[in-house]
Amino acid sequence: MHSSTKVFLAPRELSSCIVGDCFAQPPPMDVDEEKMLANYVPVFVMLPLEAITAENKVGDAEGLRAQLRRLREAGVDGIMADVWWGIVEGAGPGRYEWRAYRELFRLAQEEGLKLQVIMSFHACGGNVGDAVNIPIPAWVRDVGEADPDVYYTSPGGARNQEYLTIGVDDRPLFHGRTAIQLYADFMESFRENMADLLECGLIVDIEVGLGPAGELRYPSYPESQGWAFPGIGQFQCYDKYLEEDFRAAATDAGHPEWELPDDAGEYNDAPDDTRFFTADGAGATYLTEKGRFFLTWYSSKLIDHGDRILDEANRVFLGCTVKLAAKVRLALTSAAIKKMLKKRRA
Template sequence: MNYLSKKLKKSLVIILTFVISFSWFLSYDTCANASSINGDYKVYVMAPLEKITDWNKFKNELITLKEKGVHALTTDVWWGDVEDKSDNDFSWNYYKKYANVVRESGLKWVPIISTHQCGQNVNDTTSIPLPKWLWSKDTTDNMQIKDELGHWDKETLSPWWSGIEKQYDELYASFASNFSNYSDIIDKIYLSGGPSGELRFPSYNLAFKWDYPERGYLQCYSKSAISDFQNEIKNKYTTISAVNQAWNTNLTSFKEITPPTDGDNFFTNGYKLTYGKDFLNWYQGVLEKHLDKIASIAHKNFDPVFNVRIGAKVSGVHWLINSPSMPHSAEYCAGYYNYDDLLDEFKKSNIDLTFTCLEMNDKDAYKNPMYSAPKSLVINVANLSNDKGIRIFGENALPISNNNRAYENINEMLYNYNFSGFTLLRFGQLFNENGTPKPELDSFANYIIKKPVKVTFKIDNLNLKEGENLYLTGNSWEMANWTTGLYPSKFNYKDRKATVTVNLAEDHTYEFKAIKKDKDGKVTWESGNNHSYTVQSSGGICNFSFNN
């Protein structure tokens, strides 16, 4: 009995020693696995703008995307194509063939009900106008959008036109009826809310000589738009005397109320005044009402048939955000004045949000002539969406070509801000003319399709003083999304601890070291005498400790 007890104790000691040693090994020499991204995360690719002619090549390309892990193909279903002959006369044959090929490839399908014109915006490679017969339904003033310089825009219907409900209801109903047999592959449906399929005004239009990074133009100078603004102010203030008191004006009637007559002066000074705030709230409110309108029509027609999520896109208007003379003027011209209120409408309308420019980075935002801050903008909108419980998806604003840094920026946003998916713009970036994959497809797969993962660094005994920073360094650091100069405000001084989360994308083994630098540049390595920590791209937790 004593012999067995001694033998058992000895075995237990050996096992315990092994467990302790293995635990120490995990916590010191390597990093333990950790979870990664939103569980609903899906990757889409946006189809070519041009019509497909070689269906076999197209099918093989889709199969390649499926094998790489792409979930669905998003496709513009152009109103100008399907109802081009006459009112309520639809032809869906091309898109049914299209859907059949998508089904055969094994991918899911995300149709975009594209009620806008193709051919007037950045990277438009074909021209598909709205149905010609449409413009005989009413006057130009009621159906088109007029900007502050007098240009009339017809790339999308005016949100002030009363006939939108009937036309969209007929279009949506016909799509639902004709594609009810494709509910097995339809994963989601997108609504076009304006130019380029985005919920915005056509404020930056290349056809009217707009050039980046100009602010663009306000789009509310038709008679119907001005009348709507007057009615909005009348409903808010009731009497013209109340308006004069609030605006410090001497108006004699509501008919004298107009949108800004001098756009540059308005965005320099006027937007700060009560008049400016009232105007911008009304201007964005037009978009909110438009979303409410088209979402209601879509839910009525699509929910009983497809039972899938419905989405809409908001453009990342990232330039002039930090302009010293006209801050946010480009956003305001597009109709984005208060993202908090705009996203409230997305929540109310039960619509998923897709936001663009995830590939971009803030760089000298207060110094460059664009005064651009795309990354800060994405983070702001993503945080608001998460706070409101809105499912948010991402998209690149411009084509990506051999730019791993752009993929890293996307990766960072997708992981850290709870995105539910990402759509690559566009198909042609991934395939050559003969249908063979470009090297870009591998970069896309490694950074975006393979779910981004995180590594968390837990640092103990950290004793940073004013002017000191913590740095992480290691091999292949350019392929990891991390901050190499972390400010003391991120640290818990009381516990002398810090947790730093970074993202990895490629299937790679990374070695990390931690150092801190004082204000004079003196370097102190973490304990372990220049010890390195290895982590696979599957993620993990690394524990560092400084000798202080």
Template sequence: MLEYHLANLRSLKILCMDAREKSRSTILESSKDKRVPIFVMMPVDAFSFDASGRPRIRKIKALTVSLKALKLAGVHGIGVEVWWGIVERSSPFDYSWSLYEELFKLISDSGLKLHVALSFHSNIHSSNGKGGVSLPLWILEIGDVNKDIYYRDQHGFSNNDYLTLGVDQVPLLSGRTALQCYEDFMVSFVDKFESYIGSVIEEISIGLGPSGELRYPAHPFGDGRWKFPGIGEFQCYDKYMMKDLKMAACRERKPQWGDRGPQNAGCYNSLPSGVPFFEEGQESFLSDYGRFFLEWYSGRLICHADAILAKAAKILNKYQENEQTSVMLVAKIGGIYWWYQTISHPAELTAGYYNTALRDGYDPVVSVFSRHGAALHIPCLDMMDSETPPTYLCSPEGLLKQIQSVSKKRIIKLIGRNTTERHDKSGLRRIHSNCYNRQTEVVRSFTYFRMNDGIFRVENWNNFVPFVRLMSRDL
């Protein structure tokens, strides 16, 4: 591995000499607009734990070489997930920042900036066996006794990738609510890395759900319950969310609506056809009950984002006053693009986006982000409808266009990211085109997912370097 990176670094010195010329001929003609800085996310298996349980950076020599190569290529910065499950791993309030002190110094010494993603989720199920970080161990101990601190589906299965928003205001976590845990973590982070904020750390993304995205874990591919293109399942069956649903139903003077979620909404791997709730009948999403449930389900998610972002904005407020130390607050949404061309958009509904052919479900989400001054981290910039199976009525292009339109209306900054791993010229060309869409604001930065062996293969590197040169500011 290390020898491979070293060989590529030597070849990179030659490639970078004519990278500007190649950026014109290989990808696209250079844009006269403001260039878009690129942050490359750290590898999914960047961290591990030693025999004593202490976190460490894996393959640090190879990582150092990779950082130098990316810097030479013109990459602006590195995206780093700062895991709750690493920093506050063993016990409440016991924050250990040593791993990130070492990593941030390594990145800074390489001349690169930082996009930091404060991650309150786990990636155990999505890391494909390549390490992975759980929630804090003391949280898992509480969850062993009370599984209702996690989201549950209609069958009672829980998902321990993220705490249910039902415990946002319930002091179950060693005397704290979930919101207090998130707030304390953010305060500790800012106190520890204040000297980096605004100079090295340019963007701070706040985790709002699974994979850091504002959504429910309706499509849990990592544990085998869901496979593409299933519509997913509603995740509201923990006792805290069910209690809230009952209260909402009583306020509507329809207490029977609070007994459960929709019972005719299929299962994880159902297709929309033949699932009554997602069709247009009397007991569908268009019924009085359907509208009530979806407004409650999506509304709780928006309130969750509102509460966390309010705390984050307050903590970071003092860094917004001085332009030299300004840091961008960022929030992510998911890219649920399958079944987008149906009237009900079922996969989006189960994820918590009340978005249908008859209703714009992203406007209220973007409004909350905008109110707190958060930039919107948008997906699918690499995807084309023609690359998706037509049978599943996908439209990543339609989804992206809708989100961009809402963002323009709400005057919110945009940050882009790819949804699939792309090293090919076509995918990189698509990213550039979407970043410089004349109909919307140019994105402020682009987060490339992610650093791995593939990016450094010669044929991929020869595409990636001209792309970076085309997109990024001169460093």
């Protein structure tokens, strides 16, 4: 959702409107300028993933300043930056260190650029374009060492450490906190420590991470586990927490005998290679009552996860003059997206 249209100052006006630590109101515009600005599309440029190093420092501050200045001279409105959970809360539970990010944001402000920030609760590394490795916090991974089921798990038992399974959204496994509380506390700390930058309008958008690569999806096609296009991928709900949830849901539906699918194939299979997705019609598992129940449960868990984190974001940033955004993979059905958006607007 990086491409949503927003109204900002035109590039030629912005640099003259910075007063002290905040952005001042621009001078009055004539009718022609107002008409032009009504159709203005702001341009934001993504910062390198390693703008803040794994050691929580600004990488090459002067070189970055020079790059930001060139962006400004080119007429760019602002920059987008990942705010990595694994860096900020890396020292220990509840120990948030924001100094490097404040330095980065000040550099942008001094060069007349606005900010779109991403609450990145996933690990960096292993996805297309990932040039650096930034894992989730070490103390969270320590929990995972003792209990690997806090990670998404494939049918064959392979764990994916990019993002916590939604099966632990309500499990107080992380020094007494649930996964949802971890994300909410991080956002609250961000608001407290960036209050002045939020109030003065430097930060205009906050994109809330909801899953692997920041997207509302399962890690169904990890290259790190051998997936390659156009393989169908695999379901990722075989950790003990999601398995327990499914069994409870199936029991409530009157089918305690139902288990998670065991016929959906491997990462690089084609649909016709599997009984679950086979195109021959009558024999396809996904067309059976059990298959339809599973797919409804599987997608509903994901939508509920996104709803709950966005509810927390709405609560935390209530009163801030920022827009909240999220990334949703087109693989979700249009009906699922409409359902989530309808709840967001309610």
